[in-house]
């Protein structure tokens with residue numbers, strides 16, 4: 575059974591898909607997450623869904639629940655949303671409390 579299957583059983587995010595899973599050079603499990611096709615990003619400030627303004631170049635890492643002693647990180651390139659009310663804002667993602675950039679843990683962790 576693949577780890578993606580396990581993740582999909584436990585943590586289904588409607589607007590995102592688990593794309594691939596790999597070990598990095600220091601034996602962390604890196605789960606690449608991407609937005610589901612045609613999903614609109616959610617404004618971090620007001621919660622409205624709007625069109626994508628752009629996608630940040632550098633992926634962000636979010637620490638997830640470790641498994642069998644391995645650290646697990648979600649890796650995701652944040653989109654910026656073009657919100658009619660708030661302007662251009664970084665999107666909100668369901669696995670992370672968006673207000674604190676330095677806080678890297680996922681909700682589930």
Ligand SMILES: [Zn+2]
Nearest residue numbers: 617620657660
């Ligand atoms: Zn907004």
